[in-house]
Amino acid sequence: MARSSGGSAGVVVAGLTAVALAVIAFFAFQASAAQDKAGKPSASQPSSPSPGASGTKKKPSKDEKALPAKSGKGIRVVYALERRRVWLVDKSEKVTRTFKVVPSTVSPPPGAYKVTSRSSHVTGSDGVPIENVVRFANVQGVTIGFSAAVDGSMPKPDGSRKTGGIREKREDGEALWLLATNGTKVVVVR
Template sequence: MPVPARRPPSWAWVTGLTAAALVLVAVLAVKAENGPQPTASASPKPSASASPKPSAKPDESAPVAVPDGSGTGRRIVYSLGQRRVWLVDASDASRRTFKVWPGTVGPAPGNYTVGTRREAATGSDGVEIENIVYFAVASGVNVAFSNALDGSSPPPPAAGTTTGGVRMKAADGDAVWKFGTAGTTVAVVK
């Protein structure tokens, strides 16, 4: 007479299925983290008192042409509407372009000159920053390119806070620091 096969106890099935589900969730989480990230799609109208909301991560998906009317020669071009910076060499070729997170106060369109530079400081939002390249004053607030030491995007500013930092990723901050020496032109466009 054949002996019936022993079935595993129900707790063993539940434990096995739970472990498999946890592994699947972990694999999907890793894939999602490495995939494309959402960014804010609305662009505010540029103004000296704009209050932009930073996106989680700037979008670097496609090359973007240097804006018309941004001048000629070696310069940094900052587009208020596109929230983007270009580093343009003497032959008018873009050497690098990237998205930025503007502060609550921005300069009016026009040409400015890099003046003071600081290697590191604490931003007006309390974040440790580096590669600080000052180029304008708007509404009594210094406007400068910089990046957070930890590479993060700036936190949403507290109500009524004025910030003039134009933040970027750490690698972009390093590039602006090397390119934007004292006397470099900064062309701000709409």
């Protein structure tokens, strides 16, 4: 009898292992199919999470993620006001990263700027501790720059105050910080 139950247990374990492997293979297939549909994952794709299966968020289209035409040449940061999106472009004209941002209440007019100063950690004009601050313009006495809140938040700015912080996620802020040293071109497009 002991021999018989030992054999049944082995069959059960083998069956469970086969089911587990089938589930893993299914998920691997789904992930592969999703990558094929969206293109190979790379640093040029946004770092923000993909929308969930619930469909509550709209997935950005390829056109929305495409680098705007006439956005300059060479190493640069491109900021599209209407799309609320930033692109980091390397010296070979390759987009190394693109991501959504939350604009400030004061926006720079379209044009070419240069990074004028940077700060690793400061307090923003809205009183929020921020990091990886990259400043590039001054509009109506308000300094405009990219930054990430240390707590990771990206709230909509208070429209009653003039602020110049264009907020990004922390990992996006770090990538921008590494590319945009003093003097780096920042191109603002509509």
